[in-house]
Amino acid sequence: MVEIKHLTKYYGRKAAVKDISFTIEDHEILGFLGPNGAGKSTTLNIICGVIPSTSGTVTINGYNIEDQPVKAKQCIGFLPEIPPVYMDMKVGEYLMFVAGLRGVPASKRKSHIQRVMQRLRIEDVSKRLINNLSKGYKQRVGFAQALIGDPQIIILDEPTVGLDPSQLIEVRNLILDLKRDHSIILSSHILSEISAICDRVVIINHGEIQAIDTIANLESSAKANTVLKLKVQGSSREVARTARSVEGVVSVSNITFVKTGIYTYDVEISDREVRNPLLSALLVNKMDVLEVSEERKSLEQIFVNLVNQPAGKKKSLQDLLEEMEDVNQESASEEPSAEDENGEE
Amino acid sequence: MFSLYKKELQGYFLSPLAYTFIALVMLIFSGFFIWWIFTATSTQVEFQFSYFFYYNILLTTILLIPILTMRAFAEERKNGTEVLLLSSPLSVSKIVLAKFLAVATVLVIAMVLSLIYPLIASIYGYVVIPNLIASYVGYLLYGLAYIALGLLISSFMSTPGLAMLASVAVSLILFFVELMLGSSFLASLPVLSDVLYWFSNQAKFENFTQGFCQLSDLVSYVTEIIVFLLWTIISIEKRRFSRS
Numbered sequence: 001m002v003e004i005k006h007l008t009k010y011y012g013r014k015a016a017v018k019d020i021s022f023t024i025e026d027h028e029i030l031g032f033l034g035p036n037g038a039g040k041s042t043t044l045n046i047i048c049g050v051i052p053s054t055s056g057t058v059t060i061n062g063y064n065i066e067d068q069p070v071k072a073k074q075c076i077g078f079l080p081e082i083p084p085v086y087m088d089m090k091v092g093e094y095l096m097f098v099a100g101l102r103g104v105p106a107s108k109r110k111s112h113i114q115r116v117m118q119r120l121r122i123e124d125v126s127k128r129l130i131n132n133l134s135k136g137y138k139q140r141v142g143f144a145q146a147l148i149g150d151p152q153i154i155i156l157d158e159p160t161v162g163l164d165p166s167q168l169i170e171v172r173n174l175i176l177d178l179k180r181d182h183s184i185i186l187s188s189h190i191l192s193e194i195s196a197i198c199d200r201v202v203i204i205n206h207g208e209i210q211a212i213d214t215i216a217n218l219e220s221s222a223k224a225n226t227v228l229k230l231k232v233q234g235s236s237r238e239v240a241r242t243a244r245s246v247e248g249v250v251s252v253s254n255i256t257f258v259k260t261g262i263y264t265y266d267v268e269i270s271d272r273e274v275r276n277p278l279l280s281a282l283l284v285n286k287m288d289v290l291e292v293s294e295e296r297k298s299l300e301q302i303f304v305n306l307v308n309q310p311a312g313k314k315k316s317l318q319d320l321l322e323e324m325e326d327v328n329q330e331s332a333s334e335e336p337s338a339e340d341e342n343g344e345e
Numbered sequence: 346m347f348s349l350y351k352k353e354l355q356g357y358f359l360s361p362l363a364y365t366f367i368a369l370v371m372l373i374f375s376g377f378f379i380w381w382i383f384t385a386t387s388t389q390v391e392f393q394f395s396y397f398f399y400y401n402i403l404l405t406t407i408l409l410i411p412i413l414t415m416r417a418f419a420e421e422r423k424n425g426t427e428v429l430l431l432s433s434p435l436s437v438s439k440i441v442l443a444k445f446l447a448v449a450t451v452l453v454i455a456m457v458l459s460l461i462y463p464l465i466a467s468i469y470g471y472v473v474i475p476n477l478i479a480s481y482v483g484y485l486l487y488g489l490a491y492i493a494l495g496l497l498i499s500s501f502m503s504t505p506g507l508a509m510l511a512s513v514a515v516s517l518i519l520f521f522v523e524l525m526l527g528s529s530f531l532a533s534l535p536v537l538s539d540v541l542y543w544f545s546n547q548a549k550f551e552n553f554t555q556g557f558c559q560l561s562d563l564v565s566y567v568t569e570i571i572v573f574l575l576w577t578i579i580s581i582e583k584r585r586f587s588r589s
Contacts, residue, residue, distance in 0.1 A: 048431075049432060050432050050585065051586070069434075069436070070434045070435075070436065071434075073432060076432065078428070080432075081425075082428075083425075086424070088360055101348055101429075101434075102434065145429070
């Protein structure tokens, strides 16, 4: 179990991380989510004892990383953003070296490394120079390094960067598999990736926690907004008015001309149930619906909106989403709200 | 710690660095050896340790040791592998010590190989064994002090090339300061010249080449090595605070 309490880190005068607190339970995959420069890597580096914090504590299985670094670091496997591999070593040699570094008994090293290499499917490159490997393989060697010594806590800083789609799925499955006997912290700026494997997610921006919530909550909120792409024959004004008059339609936007009398529309609906009433309303008014396609509001978009919220601590994702909605509506009603906000600042 | 030492030592022999270093040390030894043969007269075939080792150690410390030490921390920093060491259950002092011992081992290997010259000299001429032993002890300590200095400079720098240049520059400055020691100008400033003399590596080394293994010189060299190593540890710990 990892406990992070009131973690703060200043680089000179600039705060990279401000008063962060959260815990990682055993057998849990925690997603650490934020845009680039949000303080993800800094936080992970502090947890691993690579850089010291300005204030606050990190406790790993009861060992404080500052006071008992050796014992705390024995519980951690860390894959940094850039895989920490020596270019002039062979894969097998390198893992052997890491095993020694982590204090794996000499007699067990060989079999242990074999097992880790099997797990990451890098046995076939074990005799090759790391320098000659592709980026994906280097990344996997870096991943293997984090598993050496069977640490209870595995910290992965953007583990899927540079992997091709099939490797991506392999790594995802591996992480899910690791969950059985490890706790995992996983950072990423890609929400869909996190949503695929993480139990809980911490969203961070500008060094502050924006939300801590389960993936289930996150997804259910995201599904609330569905966008229908319609291609309808008829006057654009009429169609828009009819659509807006249907209960449950949030907005009609992005009206584009296709050819005379035919336009496409993006209709945002609050619930999928609204779909049929909407279509029937259009048909009843003699407007031919030529095409319907559904576009779920992408998780990434939600995430982008979340992290772009003005700074301030939020209790839960739900609050955030509601707030976001308010902002959207304000801007939809053509009030110069954005300018007002700037003025206040 | 042993695994890091082993990896470092392997690293020197997997790259051309160690071979280059050893070859150049042998070249310097050979050059001076030939020079000694040319200048030796039939009445004077005693192996001249003071000259032989004086220029030898100067060239080695100024030009060659930076080749070995430049990579130590600068390259780890450049490649991002420093994170691996810092997140491993190994204290910074052990990391520094392992690296120091690895470089020291390369130096010792070069020195052992260089024993061939006194050996040849002993066959055709005359070698004073106590002088030989003392010279080698002095050579080792002098070299270790510069290795520690090189590691310190490497810990300041972000690329090996910079570390090498800076090490050469610092060694040259030290060399010139010690060269000034014999000048009449410094002799007119007794306090300054005394202080510089206490810290002079070359003056101590001269005692060794004369066959004197003085405790004060030994302690002085060992202290120098320890100070540089501690400074390296502090430098790395300090850098952890500012890295991002």
